[in-house]
Amino acid sequence: MLDIRIPISALFLGVGALLAFYGAFFHPSTPATANINLDLVWGLVMFFFGLGMGAWTWRSRRSGDAIERRIPADREKTAARSR
Amino acid sequence: MHAHWIDYAVLAVYTAFVLGIGLVLRKSVHTSDDFFVSGRRIPGWVTGLAFLSANLGALEVMGMAANGAKYGVLAAHFYWIGAIPAMVFVGVFMMPFYYGSKARSVPEYLKLRFDEKTRALNAISFAFMTVLASGINMFAMAKVFQMLLGWSMDASILISALVVLGYTILGGLSSSIYNEVLQFFLICFGFAPLVAIGLHDVGGWKGLVARMPPGFSHAWAGLGAASTNPMGVEWLGMAMGLGFVLSFGYWCTDFLVVQRALAAEDMTAARNTPLIAALPKALFPFLVIAPGLIAIALTLHPLTGTAPLLQKLPDGTYDYNNALPLLLERYYPSGMLGLGLTALLASFMSGMAGNVTAFNTVWTYDLYQAYIRKGRSDAHYLKMGRFATIGGIVLSIGAAYLAMHYNNIMDYMQLLFSFFNAPLFGIFLLGMFWKRTTGHGAFWGLLMGTLAAFGHYILTQLGVLHYPSAMAANFYQAIYAFSVCFVAGILISLATRPRSDFELEGLVYSLTPRIRDDRAPWYRRPAILGAGVLAVVVVLNILFW
Numbered sequence: 178m179l180d181i182r183i184p185i186s187a188l189f190l191g192v193g194a195l196l197a198f199y200g201a202f203f204h205p206s207t208p209a210t211a212n213i214n215l216d217l218v219w220g221l222v223m224f225f226f227g228l229g230m231g232a233w234t235w236r237s238r239r240s241g242d243a244i245e246r247r248i249p250a251d252r253e254k255t256a257a258r259s260r
Numbered sequence: 261m262h263a264h265w266i267d268y269a270v271l272a273v274y275t276a277f278v279l280g281i282g283l284v285l286r287k288s289v290h291t292s293d294d295f296f297v298s299g300r301r302i303p304g305w306v307t308g309l310a311f312l313s314a315n316l317g318a319l320e321v322m323g324m325a326a327n328g329a330k331y332g333v334l335a336a337h338f339y340w341i342g343a344i345p346a347m348v349f350v351g352v353f354m355m356p357f358y359y360g361s362k363a364r365s366v367p368e369y370l371k372l373r374f375d376e377k378t379r380a381l382n383a384i385s386f387a388f389m390t391v392l393a394s395g396i397n398m399f400a401m402a403k404v405f406q407m408l409l410g411w412s413m414d415a416s417i418l419i420s421a422l423v424v425l426g427y428t429i430l431g432g433l434s435s436s437i438y439n440e441v442l443q444f445f446l447i448c449f450g451f452a453p454l455v456a457i458g459l460h461d462v463g464g465w466k467g468l469v470a471r472m473p474p475g476f477s478h479a480w481a482g483l484g485a486a487s488t489n490p491m492g493v494e495w496l497g498m499a500m501g502l503g504f505v506l507s508f509g510y511w512c513t514d515f516l517v518v519q520r521a522l523a524a525e526d527m528t529a530a531r532n533t534p535l536i537a538a539l540p541k542a543l544f545p546f547l548v549i550a551p552g553l554i555a556i557a558l559t560l561h562p563l564t565g566t567a568p569l570l571q572k573l574p575d576g577t578y579d580y581n582n583a584l585p586l587l588l589e590r591y592y593p594s595g596m597l598g599l600g601l602t603a604l605l606a607s608f609m610s611g612m613a614g615n616v617t618a619f620n621t622v623w624t625y626d627l628y629q630a631y632i633r634k635g636r637s638d639a640h641y642l643k644m645g646r647f648a649t650i651g652g653i654v655l656s657i658g659a660a661y662l663a664m665h666y667n668n669i670m671d672y673m674q675l676l677f678s679f680f681n682a683p684l685f686g687i688f689l690l691g692m693f694w695k696r697t698t699g700h701g702a703f704w705g706l707l708m709g710t711l712a713a714f715g716h717y718i719l720t721q722l723g724v725l726h727y728p729s730a731m732a733a734n735f736y737q738a739i740y741a742f743s744v745c746f747v748a749g750i751l752i753s754l755a756t757r758p759r760s761d762f763e764l765e766g767l768v769y770s771l772t773p774r775i776r777d778d779r780a781p782w783y784r785r786p787a788i789l790g791a792g793v794l795a796v797v798v799v800l801n802i803l804f805w
Contacts, residue, residue: 178288178299179281181306181438185445188277192270192602196595199266205593209461216595219453226449 182234189227196220263409267598274446274602278427278609281438285431292641295432296621297364297523302434304529306441308536311520313440316447317611318400318604319393321548325587326580328552329559329570331491331731332476333804335552336545340479341503344538344797346511348790351534354512355521356775357692359530360766364522366515367626373691373767375699376630381706383626385680386515387619391652392676393516394615395659401608402660404585408601417660420608421653428613429649433523433621436613440520443606444540450603451547457591458554461563471557479804492728493735501735505742509681513688516618527775528784535789542796555583558590612656620648675717675734682738683709683745690749695761695768701753709745716740 199205200216289295302310327335363369367386371379398417405416427435462468468477475482475489482489483498493501511517511534521533558569559578569586570578588600624645633640687706690697716737719725727733765771777785 178301178434179284179438181441184277184281184438185442188274188442189445189449191273192599195266195269195273196599199595203266203594205264205266205595207591207593209457209591210593215453215457215593219449219596219599223449226445 180234182230186227186231186234189223189230191227193220193222193224193227197224263597263601264594266595267601270595270598270602271605274442274606275423277442278435278439278606279423281442282427282430282435285434285438288434289430289432289642292624292638292645293364294434295642295645296617296625297519298432298434298437300523301525302437302523302529304524304532305536306437307520307524307529307533309444309540310437310440310523311517311533312537312541313444313447313607313610314436314517314520314614316443316544316548316607317393317397317614318404318608319396319611321447321451321604321607322400322404322581322584324545324548325552325555325584328549329556329578329580329583330552331489332472332553332556333479333545333549334482334489334491335549336479336800336804337498337502339541339545339549340797340801341499342507343511343541344793345503346507347534347538347541348794349508350512350518350521351531351538352786352790353769354688354692355531355534356527356772357767357769358518359522359524359527360772364625365621366513366518367622369767370687370691370702371626371630373764374687374697374702378687378699378703378706379626380631381703382684383622383630385710387622387627389676389680390516390615390619390622391655392659392662394612394619394652394656395661396663397608397611397615398656398660399663400581401605403581404601404604404608407582407585408589408597417657420605420612421657424609424613424616425650425653428616428620429646432645433519433617436610436617437520437523439606439613440610443603443610446599446603446606447547450600451551453596454587454591454600455547455550455554458551458558458587461591462554462557468553468557471561472553473556473560476553476556477804479801481805487728492732497732497735497739501739505682505685505738506677506735508689509683509685509738509742510677513681513684515622516614519618519621528777528780528786531775531786532784532789535786535793538790538793539796542793542800551587552580552583555580555587612653616649616652616656619652620645623648623652675730675737678734678738678741679710679713679717682713682741686742686745687749690746690753691768693769694753695764695770696753696758697749698753698756698758700756701749701751704752705745705749708748709741712744713737713741 196216197220200214200220204214205216293299324335324338327338358369361369361372363372367379367383370382398420401420402413402416405411406413427439459465459468462471473490483495485494521530524530524533555569562568569590570580570583572578588597592600624641628644629641683706686709687702691702716725720727720733727736761771777787782788
């Protein structure tokens with residue numbers, strides 16, 4: 178089964194990069210955000226969150242705690258229950 | 261405001277992700293158990309965030325902003341006394357029965373504990389309610405898309421329904437849970453800057469308080485009498501109606517949220533599911549109610565050179581439901597607007613998918629398999645689950661048009677809960693903690709409680725009973741429904757024959773061995789987690805007294 182941390186990481190990397198790119202090159206703003214490039218700043222925050230989530234997944238896979246690896250045991254548990 | 265290509269790009273990336281997740285998860289769906297309860301193999305932190313997010317649909321996000329604008333900080337009670345104690349209760353005390361009994365749904369638990377007719381009554385009323393709730397989510401989202409993107413209501417409803425249909429039909433409950441977790445993070449990232457900018461704009465917390473009506477910044481100070489607070493409820497109605505009956509009725513018995521815990525990988529993860537959800541839940545008013553406070557402040561005392569934010573309606577109230585979209589429009593530049601819309605879209609879709617997955621499970625297991633086609637193959641029920649997904653979405657579209665008649669969608673939702681969840685909680689309380697409760701007592705108690713709620717509703721509509729606000733009427737309706745159900749349940753149980761202790765093992769508190777947690781690390785023990793969350797809520801209530 179898919180490890181949920183992978184799509185979370187990928188989504189935030191993608192959307193964060195998209196916003197940061199748009200903010201850096203197009204400088205959008207509203208009257209209340211005139212002093213800050215919100216797209217750029219928040220895009221980077223999201224991008225780094227995505228990186229952090231990716232690092233967590235990578236670390237736990239290395240330490241053998243990946244969600245997928247629990248599945249064979251769970252399958253047996255479920256099969257035993259249904260028997 | 262017109263959305264730019266970047267806003268559509270962010271929306272498109274998210275939509276592609278959820279459909280992609282559905283496609284990947286499809287490979288893991290082999291049996292009906294995989295489709296309806298995710299094969300019981302999801303880690304606790306994932307089911308915990310899903311437990312929180314399943315309830316955090318667009319209805320909740322927009323409705324809570326509307327409540328913030330209408331009632332002020334009082335709206336936070338829907339989170340603090342209106343959710344946290346019940347979430348701790350279901351995790352610590354009730355989950356051992358739900359998860360331990362191996363029931364696949366709440367109605368199925370009722371069948372194990374009581375009898376077939378109680379299950380049927382609950383399954384039918386739940387299926388009805390969940391379709392209505394799903395429709396409200398749909399309506400809420402269509403309204404936002406109409407306002408911010410200029411799409412027609414019909415087009416918004418149809419497109420969003422197709423996406424939800426796509427991923428729920430592919431991956432079942434797992435798809436739904438995964439999207440709920442994505443949504444949790446999107447809501448946090450999508451609304452945190454909005455609150456920060458809005459607060460800064462109105463001059464911080466002090467500036468916000470100065471611009472709001474008197475009493476809007478207090479959670480308890482105005483509850484001495486119904487006339488001294490905007491909700492028109494005094495502390496007893498709040499504590500008993502919302503804090504006890506409606507809250508426990510929803511969080512402890514509503515299959516939409518309980519289903520997330522049933523997908524957990526083991527008993528500890530299942531018990532911790534509501535507790536993991538409770539901490540962010542306690543803090544979420546800062547994300548979802550604060551925008552409503554900012555909106556009413558900018559309406560009553562607009563900043564120099566700006567128009568009032570919310571439109572005044574002919575009856576003298578404001579169009580509270582639009583508080584959140586209007587703030588997004590005012591504060592977010594292109595790109596961020598796309599992110600805000602994506603957070604709303606995600607909450608809409610997960611709210612709807614949550615209802616649809618709960619509906620297809622109850623329909624397939626508790627109605628179709630139990631009464632229409634018994635003893636068919638597992639593949640047959642898996643196929644029926646997928647058909648039920650389509651049926652649930654079609655019915656939700658119809659319900660979306662019903663929701664348009666209410667000016668505060670949250671009032672409408674509480675009305676539904678008072679009809680169905682409030683009496684159900686009475687039966688659960690009796691059934692789980694008093695082994696003498698019988699199937700007849702449960703069935704007739706449930707029916708009489710629901711009828712009492714209908715009777716109360718009719719009397720209120722006819723003007724025979726009068727309350728200061730719709731919310732006050734809902735709270736008292738819930739109290740009456742619960743009380744009638746509880747008393748009738750006890751009396752009828754005493755007059756009928758109970759089941760033997762042997763049959764009730766694992767289903768009733770006094771006949772179930774206590775679960776010992778002392779081997780788990782402290783941060784995984786439900787009692788410690790529960791006490792910690794309750795302490796946080798007490799502090800928040802004191803801070804905003």
